[in-house]
Amino acid sequence: MPDLLVHAAAGYLVVFREKYKYLIPSIVLLGCIFPDLIRGPLLLGANLQDSLGVRLISSEAIITLQIFHSPIPLVLQSWLFCFLFERELRLRVFVSFFLGVMLHLLLDAGQRAYHISYLWLFPFSLENPIRGLWWSDESTWITIIAALAVVTLLGWRYFKFR
Amino acid sequence: MSDQPDKTRWLNIFLAVFLLGSMGAYAYFKASEIRALPYRFDENTIASNGSSILDTSNNSFTVNWQYGQPKTFFVQSPPPFEAGDQVAFKLMKQGKNVIIQEYHVWESRSLWYTKLFISFVPLVVVLMLFFKEFRLSWRKLIFYRKI
Structure with a gap:
Protein backbone atom coordinates (compact mmCIF):
# COMPACT_ATOMS: atom_id res chain seq x y z
CA MET A 1 0.00 0.00 0.00
CA PRO A 2 1.55 3.33 -0.98
CA ASP A 3 1.11 5.84 1.83
CA LEU A 4 -1.68 8.42 1.91
CA LEU A 5 0.71 11.14 0.73
CA VAL A 6 1.15 9.34 -2.60
CA HIS A 7 -2.59 8.67 -2.91
CA ALA A 8 -3.52 12.28 -2.12
CA ALA A 9 -0.81 13.61 -4.46
CA ALA A 10 -2.18 11.50 -7.33
CA GLY A 11 -5.63 12.99 -6.73
CA TYR A 12 -4.22 16.50 -6.56
CA LEU A 13 -2.53 16.01 -9.95
CA VAL A 14 -5.96 15.16 -11.42
CA VAL A 15 -7.95 18.03 -9.90
CA PHE A 16 -5.16 20.56 -10.22
CA ARG A 17 -6.01 21.55 -13.80
CA GLU A 18 -9.45 20.06 -14.40
CA LYS A 19 -10.95 22.25 -17.12
CA TYR A 20 -14.66 21.55 -16.79
CA LYS A 21 -15.00 22.16 -13.05
CA TYR A 22 -17.32 19.17 -12.84
CA LEU A 23 -15.28 17.29 -10.27
CA ILE A 24 -15.40 18.38 -6.63
CA PRO A 25 -11.71 18.55 -5.62
CA SER A 26 -12.15 17.88 -1.89
CA ILE A 27 -14.26 14.81 -2.67
CA VAL A 28 -11.80 13.46 -5.25
CA LEU A 29 -9.06 13.77 -2.61
CA LEU A 30 -11.27 12.11 0.00
CA GLY A 31 -11.92 9.25 -2.47
CA CYS A 32 -8.15 8.92 -2.97
CA ILE A 33 -7.54 8.17 0.71
CA PHE A 34 -10.88 6.56 1.60
CA PRO A 35 -10.01 2.86 0.95
CA ASP A 36 -7.17 3.05 3.48
CA LEU A 37 -9.30 4.63 6.20
CA ILE A 38 -10.48 1.11 7.10
CA ARG A 39 -7.46 -0.88 5.95
CA GLY A 40 -4.87 1.39 7.62
CA PRO A 41 -6.13 1.05 11.22
CA LEU A 42 -6.73 -2.65 10.53
CA LEU A 43 -3.10 -3.21 9.47
CA LEU A 44 -1.91 -1.12 12.40
CA GLY A 45 -3.97 -3.30 14.76
CA ALA A 46 -2.67 -6.50 13.14
CA ASN A 47 0.95 -5.29 13.35
CA LEU A 48 0.51 -4.27 16.98
CA GLN A 49 -1.01 -7.67 17.73
CA ASP A 50 2.04 -9.39 16.22
CA SER A 51 4.47 -7.06 18.00
CA LEU A 52 2.80 -7.35 21.39
CA GLY A 53 1.89 -11.01 21.02
CA VAL A 54 -1.74 -10.41 21.96
CA ARG A 55 -4.98 -11.08 20.11
CA LEU A 56 -7.33 -8.11 20.08
CA ILE A 57 -9.27 -8.87 16.92
CA SER A 58 -10.02 -12.27 15.39
CA SER A 59 -8.59 -13.18 11.99
CA GLU A 60 -12.17 -13.68 10.70
CA ALA A 61 -12.97 -10.07 11.61
CA ILE A 62 -9.76 -8.86 9.93
CA ILE A 63 -10.66 -10.66 6.69
CA THR A 64 -14.25 -9.40 6.90
CA LEU A 65 -13.07 -5.81 7.15
CA GLN A 66 -10.37 -6.29 4.49
CA ILE A 67 -12.94 -6.92 1.78
CA PHE A 68 -14.09 -3.31 2.06
CA HIS A 69 -10.88 -2.45 0.18
CA SER A 70 -11.96 -4.58 -2.81
CA PRO A 71 -13.28 -2.86 -5.98
CA ILE A 72 -16.91 -4.06 -5.91
CA PRO A 73 -17.49 -3.25 -2.22
CA LEU A 74 -15.86 0.12 -2.93
CA VAL A 75 -18.39 0.82 -5.73
CA LEU A 76 -21.13 0.14 -3.16
CA GLN A 77 -19.44 2.38 -0.62
CA SER A 78 -19.21 5.18 -3.22
CA TRP A 79 -22.89 4.68 -3.97
CA LEU A 80 -23.68 4.86 -0.24
CA PHE A 81 -21.45 7.90 0.21
CA CYS A 82 -23.13 9.92 -2.54
CA PHE A 83 -26.52 9.48 -0.83
CA LEU A 84 -25.16 11.37 2.15
CA PHE A 85 -25.30 14.54 0.00
CA GLU A 86 -27.97 16.84 -1.40
CA ARG A 87 -29.80 15.42 -4.39
CA GLU A 88 -28.41 18.04 -6.82
CA LEU A 89 -24.84 17.08 -5.95
CA ARG A 90 -25.12 13.30 -5.83
CA LEU A 91 -23.97 12.42 -9.33
CA ARG A 92 -21.02 14.80 -9.10
CA VAL A 93 -20.15 13.40 -5.66
CA PHE A 94 -20.33 9.83 -6.97
CA VAL A 95 -18.16 10.59 -10.03
CA SER A 96 -15.62 12.58 -7.99
CA PHE A 97 -15.45 10.08 -5.13
CA PHE A 98 -15.27 7.03 -7.39
CA LEU A 99 -12.56 8.63 -9.52
CA GLY A 100 -10.51 9.11 -6.35
CA VAL A 101 -11.15 5.49 -5.33
CA MET A 102 -10.11 4.25 -8.81
CA LEU A 103 -6.87 6.24 -8.60
CA HIS A 104 -6.22 4.66 -5.22
CA LEU A 105 -6.78 1.15 -6.56
CA LEU A 106 -4.61 1.86 -9.61
CA LEU A 107 -1.67 2.76 -7.35
CA ASP A 108 -2.31 -0.21 -5.07
CA ALA A 109 -2.26 -2.49 -8.11
CA GLY A 110 1.43 -1.65 -8.48
CA GLN A 111 2.17 -3.48 -5.26
CA ARG A 112 3.50 -7.01 -5.68
CA ALA A 113 1.93 -10.06 -4.08
CA TYR A 114 2.05 -13.75 -4.94
CA HIS A 115 -1.21 -14.70 -3.30
CA ILE A 116 -4.05 -12.67 -1.88
CA SER A 117 -3.47 -8.97 -1.64
CA TYR A 118 -6.64 -6.92 -1.97
CA LEU A 119 -9.09 -9.64 -3.07
CA TRP A 120 -9.52 -7.78 -6.35
CA LEU A 121 -12.37 -9.95 -7.67
CA PHE A 122 -14.32 -10.39 -4.43
CA PRO A 123 -17.08 -11.70 -4.13
CA PHE A 124 -16.78 -13.53 -7.47
CA SER A 125 -13.33 -14.98 -6.93
CA LEU A 126 -10.65 -15.07 -4.28
CA GLU A 127 -7.80 -15.30 -6.82
CA ASN A 128 -5.27 -12.51 -7.26
CA PRO A 129 -5.00 -11.68 -10.99
CA ILE A 130 -2.61 -8.74 -10.43
CA ARG A 131 1.09 -9.40 -9.90
CA GLY A 132 2.20 -5.83 -9.26
CA LEU A 133 5.54 -4.18 -9.93
CA TRP A 134 7.15 -3.39 -6.57
CA TRP A 135 7.04 -4.67 -3.01
CA SER A 136 5.33 -2.25 -0.68
CA ASP A 137 8.51 -1.53 1.28
CA GLU A 138 10.29 -0.54 -1.95
CA SER A 139 7.95 2.37 -2.69
CA THR A 140 9.80 5.08 -0.71
CA TRP A 141 10.93 6.63 -4.01
CA ILE A 142 7.27 7.09 -5.00
CA THR A 143 6.62 8.96 -1.74
CA ILE A 144 9.57 11.27 -2.42
CA ILE A 145 8.43 11.96 -6.03
CA ALA A 146 4.85 12.60 -4.83
CA ALA A 147 6.03 15.03 -2.13
CA LEU A 148 8.24 16.90 -4.65
CA ALA A 149 5.39 17.07 -7.20
CA VAL A 150 2.94 18.50 -4.66
CA VAL A 151 5.44 21.04 -3.32
CA THR A 152 6.26 22.14 -6.90
CA LEU A 153 2.60 22.54 -7.86
CA LEU A 154 1.68 24.37 -4.65
CA GLY A 155 4.69 26.67 -5.13
CA TRP A 156 3.70 27.33 -8.74
CA ARG A 157 0.13 28.17 -7.69
CA TYR A 158 1.35 30.40 -4.89
CA PHE A 159 3.59 32.47 -7.17
CA LYS A 160 1.00 32.56 -9.98
CA PHE A 161 -1.88 33.84 -7.86
CA ARG A 162 0.11 35.99 -5.46
CA MET B 1 -35.63 21.67 -4.47
CA SER B 2 -33.42 20.21 -1.78
CA ASP B 3 -36.30 20.50 0.70
CA GLN B 4 -38.57 18.26 -1.36
CA PRO B 5 -39.10 14.79 0.11
CA ASP B 6 -36.37 12.48 -1.02
CA LYS B 7 -38.05 9.09 -0.80
CA THR B 8 -35.46 7.05 -2.62
CA ARG B 9 -32.55 8.29 -0.52
CA TRP B 10 -33.09 6.06 2.50
CA LEU B 11 -34.04 3.14 0.26
CA ASN B 12 -30.70 3.44 -1.52
CA ILE B 13 -28.81 3.84 1.75
CA PHE B 14 -30.43 0.73 3.27
CA LEU B 15 -29.88 -1.26 0.07
CA ALA B 16 -26.18 -0.32 -0.06
CA VAL B 17 -25.72 -1.11 3.65
CA PHE B 18 -27.54 -4.44 3.20
CA LEU B 19 -25.35 -5.43 0.24
CA LEU B 20 -22.16 -4.42 2.06
CA GLY B 21 -23.29 -6.31 5.15
CA SER B 22 -24.03 -9.40 3.03
CA MET B 23 -20.57 -9.24 1.48
CA GLY B 24 -19.02 -8.86 4.92
CA ALA B 25 -20.97 -11.91 6.16
CA TYR B 26 -19.91 -13.89 3.07
CA ALA B 27 -16.26 -12.98 3.73
CA TYR B 28 -16.65 -13.97 7.39
CA PHE B 29 -17.88 -17.44 6.44
CA LYS B 30 -15.17 -17.76 3.75
CA ALA B 31 -12.45 -16.57 6.16
CA SER B 32 -10.87 -20.02 6.64
CA GLU B 33 -10.69 -20.51 2.87
CA ILE B 34 -9.20 -17.02 2.37
CA ARG B 35 -6.69 -17.61 5.17
CA ALA B 36 -5.57 -20.89 3.60
CA LEU B 37 -4.88 -19.34 0.17
CA PRO B 38 -1.25 -18.36 0.89
CA TYR B 39 -0.42 -21.96 1.82
CA ARG B 40 -1.92 -23.57 -1.24
CA TRP B 106 11.13 -7.35 3.89
CA GLU B 107 12.55 -4.28 5.58
CA SER B 108 11.93 -3.75 9.27
CA ARG B 109 8.51 -2.58 10.45
CA SER B 110 9.92 0.82 11.46
CA LEU B 111 9.68 1.93 7.80
CA TRP B 112 6.01 0.95 7.77
CA TYR B 113 5.36 2.94 10.95
CA THR B 114 7.19 5.94 9.42
CA LYS B 115 4.89 5.79 6.39
CA LEU B 116 1.91 5.57 8.69
CA PHE B 117 3.11 8.65 10.55
CA ILE B 118 3.59 10.57 7.26
CA SER B 119 0.07 9.56 6.24
CA PHE B 120 -1.47 11.65 9.02
CA VAL B 121 -0.52 14.89 7.19
CA PRO B 122 -2.58 14.29 3.99
CA LEU B 123 -5.37 12.78 6.10
CA VAL B 124 -5.72 15.98 8.14
CA VAL B 125 -5.36 18.24 5.07
CA VAL B 126 -8.01 16.34 3.08
CA LEU B 127 -10.47 16.29 5.99
CA MET B 128 -9.90 20.04 6.51
CA LEU B 129 -10.57 20.74 2.82
CA PHE B 130 -13.71 18.61 2.92
CA PHE B 131 -15.19 20.22 6.04
CA LYS B 132 -14.28 23.65 4.72
CA GLU B 133 -16.60 23.00 1.79
CA PHE B 134 -19.34 20.88 3.41
CA ARG B 135 -21.24 20.88 6.68
CA LEU B 136 -23.10 17.93 8.14
CA SER B 137 -26.70 18.29 9.24
CA TRP B 138 -26.95 15.71 12.02
CA ARG B 139 -30.75 15.94 12.05
CA LYS B 140 -31.09 14.97 8.38
CA LEU B 141 -27.79 13.08 8.18
CA ILE B 142 -26.86 14.90 5.02
CA PHE B 143 -23.90 17.01 3.92
CA TYR B 144 -24.74 20.48 2.61
CA ARG B 145 -22.37 22.56 0.58
CA LYS B 146 -21.40 25.77 2.33
CA ILE B 147 -22.24 28.80 0.21
Missing part, protein backbone atom coordinates in the same frame (compact mmCIF):
# COMPACT_ATOMS: atom_id res chain seq x y z
CA PHE B 41 0.59 -25.37 -3.44
CA ASP B 42 0.32 -25.08 -7.20
CA GLU B 43 1.51 -27.94 -9.33
CA ASN B 44 5.06 -26.64 -9.67
CA THR B 45 5.38 -23.63 -7.45
CA ILE B 46 5.16 -22.64 -3.80
CA ALA B 47 5.01 -18.97 -2.90
CA SER B 48 4.72 -16.83 0.18
CA ASN B 49 4.07 -13.09 0.53
CA GLY B 50 6.04 -13.05 3.75
CA SER B 51 7.19 -15.79 6.10
CA SER B 52 9.48 -15.66 9.12
CA ILE B 53 12.66 -17.61 8.54
CA LEU B 54 13.22 -19.82 11.58
CA ASP B 55 16.43 -21.54 10.53
CA THR B 56 18.78 -21.91 7.57
CA SER B 57 21.49 -24.36 6.59
CA ASN B 58 23.56 -24.95 3.45
CA ASN B 59 20.83 -26.99 1.83
CA SER B 60 17.60 -25.99 3.56
CA PHE B 61 15.57 -23.29 5.21
CA THR B 62 12.71 -23.53 7.68
CA VAL B 63 9.81 -21.08 7.77
CA ASN B 64 6.86 -20.43 9.99
CA TRP B 65 4.02 -21.96 7.98
CA GLN B 66 0.27 -22.41 8.35
CA TYR B 67 -1.04 -22.60 11.96
CA GLY B 68 2.42 -21.56 13.16
CA GLN B 69 3.96 -24.93 12.27
CA PRO B 70 7.52 -25.00 10.93
CA LYS B 71 8.05 -26.17 7.35
CA THR B 72 11.43 -27.00 5.87
CA PHE B 73 12.31 -26.60 2.19
CA PHE B 74 15.40 -28.28 0.78
CA VAL B 75 17.43 -26.26 -1.70
CA GLN B 76 20.47 -27.02 -3.81
CA SER B 77 22.51 -23.97 -2.76
CA PRO B 78 22.62 -21.99 0.52
CA PRO B 79 19.55 -19.73 0.84
CA PRO B 80 20.29 -16.00 0.40
CA PHE B 81 18.60 -14.97 3.67
CA GLU B 82 19.08 -15.54 7.36
CA ALA B 83 17.12 -16.75 10.35
CA GLY B 84 14.94 -13.92 11.65
CA ASP B 85 14.33 -12.38 8.21
CA GLN B 86 10.81 -11.87 6.94
CA VAL B 87 10.93 -13.14 3.37
CA ALA B 88 8.57 -13.30 0.39
CA PHE B 89 9.59 -16.09 -1.96
CA LYS B 90 8.60 -18.08 -5.00
CA LEU B 91 9.93 -21.61 -5.21
CA MET B 92 9.87 -24.10 -8.06
CA LYS B 93 9.56 -27.75 -7.14
CA GLN B 94 12.22 -30.08 -8.51
CA GLY B 95 11.77 -33.56 -7.13
CA LYS B 96 12.19 -33.39 -3.35
CA ASN B 97 14.10 -30.11 -3.61
CA VAL B 98 13.01 -26.62 -4.53
CA ILE B 99 14.69 -23.87 -6.54
CA ILE B 100 14.35 -20.30 -5.28
CA GLN B 101 13.04 -18.42 -8.33
CA GLU B 102 12.40 -15.07 -6.65
CA TYR B 103 12.70 -13.70 -3.15
CA HIS B 104 12.34 -10.44 -1.30
CA VAL B 105 13.57 -9.73 2.23
